[in-house]
Amino acid sequence: xxxxxxxxxxxxxxxxxxxxxxxxxxxxxxxxxxxxxxxxxxxxxxxxxxxxxxxxxxxxxxxxxxxxxxxxxxxxxxxxxxxxxxxxxxxxxxxxxxxxxxxxxxxxxxxxxxxxxxxxxxxxxxxxxxxxxxxxxxxxxxxxxxxxxxxxxxxxxxxxxxxxxxxxxxxxxxxxxxxxxxxxxxxxxxxxxxxxxxxxxxxxxxxxxxxxxxxxxxxxxxxxxxxxxxxxxxxxxxxxxxxxxxxxxxxxxxxxxxxxxxxxxxxxxxxxxxxxxxxxxxxxxxxxxxx
Amino acid sequence: xxxxxxxxxxxxxxxxxxxxxxxxxxxxxxxxxxxxxxxxxxxxxxxxxxxxxxxxxxxxxxxxxxxxxxxxxxxxxxxxxxxxxxxxxxxxxxxxxxxxxxxxxxxxxxxxxxxxxxxxxxxxxxxxxxxxxxxxxxxxxxxxxxxxxxxxxxxxxxxxxxxxxxxxxxxxxxxxxxxxxxxxxxxxxxxxxxxxxxxxxxxxxxxxxxxxxxxxxxxxxxxxxxxxxxxxxxxxxxxxxxxxxxxxxxxxxxxxxxxxxxxxxxxxxxxxxxxxxxxxxxxxxxxxxxxxxxxxxxxxxxxxxxxxxxxxxxxxxxxxxxxxxxxxxxxxxxxxxxxxxxxxxxxxxxxxxxxxxxxxxxxxxxxxxxxxxxxxx
Numbered sequence: 001x002x003x004x005x006x007x008x009x010x011x012x013x014x015x016x017x018x019x020x021x022x023x024x025x026x027x028x029x030x031x032x033x034x035x036x037x038x039x040x041x042x043x044x045x046x047x048x049x050x051x052x053x054x055x056x057x058x059x060x061x062x063x064x065x066x067x068x069x070x071x072x073x074x075x076x077x078x079x080x081x082x083x084x085x086x087x088x089x090x091x092x093x094x095x096x097x098x099x100x101x102x103x104x105x106x107x108x109x110x111x112x113x114x115x116x117x118x119x120x121x122x123x124x125x126x127x128x129x130x131x132x133x134x135x136x137x138x139x140x141x142x143x144x145x146x147x148x149x150x151x152x153x154x155x156x157x158x159x160x161x162x163x164x165x166x167x168x169x170x171x172x173x174x175x176x177x178x179x180x181x182x183x184x185x186x187x188x189x190x191x192x193x194x195x196x197x198x199x200x201x202x203x204x205x206x207x208x209x210x211x212x213x214x215x216x217x218x219x220x221x222x223x224x225x226x227x228x229x230x231x232x233x234x235x236x237x238x239x240x241x242x243x244x245x246x247x248x249x250x251x252x253x254x255x256x257x258x259x260x261x262x263x264x265x266x267x268x269x270x271x272x273x274x275x276x277x278x279x280x281x282x283x284x285x286x287x288x289x290x291x
Numbered sequence: 292x293x294x295x296x297x298x299x300x301x302x303x304x305x306x307x308x309x310x311x312x313x314x315x316x317x318x319x320x321x322x323x324x325x326x327x328x329x330x331x332x333x334x335x336x337x338x339x340x341x342x343x344x345x346x347x348x349x350x351x352x353x354x355x356x357x358x359x360x361x362x363x364x365x366x367x368x369x370x371x372x373x374x375x376x377x378x379x380x381x382x383x384x385x386x387x388x389x390x391x392x393x394x395x396x397x398x399x400x401x402x403x404x405x406x407x408x409x410x411x412x413x414x415x416x417x418x419x420x421x422x423x424x425x426x427x428x429x430x431x432x433x434x435x436x437x438x439x440x441x442x443x444x445x446x447x448x449x450x451x452x453x454x455x456x457x458x459x460x461x462x463x464x465x466x467x468x469x470x471x472x473x474x475x476x477x478x479x480x481x482x483x484x485x486x487x488x489x490x491x492x493x494x495x496x497x498x499x500x501x502x503x504x505x506x507x508x509x510x511x512x513x514x515x516x517x518x519x520x521x522x523x524x525x526x527x528x529x530x531x532x533x534x535x536x537x538x539x540x541x542x543x544x545x546x547x548x549x550x551x552x553x554x555x556x557x558x559x560x561x562x563x564x565x566x567x568x569x570x571x572x573x574x575x576x577x578x579x580x581x582x583x584x585x586x587x588x589x590x591x592x593x594x595x596x597x598x599x600x601x602x603x604x605x606x607x608x609x610x611x612x613x614x615x616x617x618x619x620x621x622x623x624x625x626x627x628x629x630x631x632x633x634x635x636x637x638x639x640x641x642x643x644x645x646x647x648x649x650x651x652x653x654x655x656x657x658x659x660x661x662x663x664x665x666x667x668x
Contacts, residue, residue: 164634
């Protein structure tokens with residue numbers, strides 16, 4: 001088992017005829033993910049790589065192939081519309097990889113998808129990879145391994161770095177999840193932590209945070225109250241100057257809040273070890289995890 | 292993108308907010324002429340993209356033309372937290388009977404626009420939030436309906452419980468501010484203070500707006516609002532090259548793929564006793580042109596004594612990344628050592644390619660950071 005995906009995950013890729021969408025659709029299929037259809041308006045009737053039928057709309061793809069999940073690789077100006085389209089067509093899990101989506105577009109999207117009972121991951125995220133089950137997004141499959149650790153992160157390549165170290169230490173993963181670096185995102189740390197906490201196969205998990213907002217603090221409070229599984233954290237951006245956006249739209253210390261120091265303090269106060277370096281994450285986890 | 296007060300006021304005015312007139316001057320003569328046009332008394336206000344202008348002596352009341360001349364002379368060229376004043380706003384001074392704060396921002400937790408208002412106007416709202424949070428009233432705004440009449444009036448009446456006329460003016464200002472926020476794709480919009488004159492008329496006498504960089508494609512006209520003088524030259528170049536870059540004070544130049552890993556790399560440089568010279572996310576591709584741009588930007592800083600590449604290959608093959616870095620560095624005249632850490636698919640092939648060059652290969656992030664600090668001296 002993993003969080004948010006299983007053997008019945010049937011994927012439609014929005015933007016499959018684009019460069020990134022096509023490349024990553026192939027990678028997902030190579031990993032065994034059931035990519036049942038693609039969507040690009042105006043390209044309906046084409047067949048992607050002689051395997052995957054392409055439709056003009058998500059509704060057609062869902063109707064013809066029973067898709068329940070969408071992975072979105074469309075440009076920023078069309079991303080919010082694509083998310084709404086997927087939710088309206090009945091997709092219950094929507095992963096939006098697109099970077100650079102206007103924040104107010106996401107504000108408008110949220111009630112729309114909530115009314116339709118869809119879960120959104122992202123935008124501006126690497127998606128999700130459940131080793132041995134499915135890959136929804138762009139995480140590299142070469143670094144993962146099946147096992148008992150969950151991982152949730154606001155970052156992309158920093159996530160890969162940590163997954164790589166987990167795998168090298170022989171600790172496989174149930175699910176590696178990148179929730180994205182934007183201020184307004186669908187699935188939050190809190191959602192992921194609740195899911196990991198309930199997932200019987202996840203025995204311990206890692207949370208990779210960064211500067212900006214207070215999602216890490218909120219997660220810390222929840223973990224302290226409700227989570228018995230071992231959790232270790234890391235916070236990126238201790239050296240980030242205030243008022244500057246560090247690449248991710250959401251990674252900014254503003255008005256003196258959202259600093260790495262504050263987050264570290266809140267996590268430690270909740271009994272969650274915070275690694276000083278990425279390479280300390282695995283040893284810190286091994287310290288508190290008596291298997 | 293942060294914009295100046297006078298630009299924010301233009302936006303507010305176009306949405307019907309009551310903003311006093313005013314124009315921008317870049318010289319003392321111009322400021323005096325504008326004061327003459329508008330009639331005394333006036334405020335002369337420095338236009339720089341930082342807070343604390345008043346405390347730094349960058350905002351002055353002028354009762355006479357002599358005052359205007361003297362204050363404009365003092366303020367133009369003033370250094371406020373490293374920002375040099377090049378423009379002043381000359382605007383009619385109004386009598387203030389009471390001051391309020393009205394602000395909107397994106398609230399990450401509710402995933403909505405949050406309206407905040409307080410009768411503690413005219414002071415730093417961060418301080419009010421810290422010391423007396425109960426004096427700040429909040430209302431999240433449902434994007435499907437906007438700021439509804441009863442919500443706005445409710446907020447107005449909390450600020451002005453005994454004066455329905457003022458409460459209504461505040462409510463109207465909040466609704467106009469929401470419209471301005473949404474239609475300009477702001478990430479922050481503040482009126483601090485919104486004031487009432489002794490006769491009970493409301494004015495937005497200060498304005499602050501941050502615009503969402505991700506929404507600029509919807510507002511091509513806003514590109515003109517960018518103040519190039521306020522931008523560090525290296526940061527400007529990076530923006531033009533579509534690279535995410537922040538200048539810092541250290542001597543280890545960092546080129547990293549991914550924002551989170553780039554932050555973690557800076558932190559690690561600090562951890563080992565070094566100082567990062569910058570944040571730079573080179574993104575997913577390693578095409579030589581992008582690497583050349585990034586290197587030129589970093590090397591424009593004479594403090595940089597070593598360069599550190601930290602690339603987690605992921606799906607991109609490390610031998611391709613190595614070829615890109617070798618092609619880029621080979622085409623340039625670089626006098627500082629370059630440490631390259633490559634991990635991911637085909638990493639050994641990548642490192643083998645690097646071993647044939649002057650580039651210093653490293654297997655892990657920690658090894659790379661330590662080597663770079665050592666080479667930077």
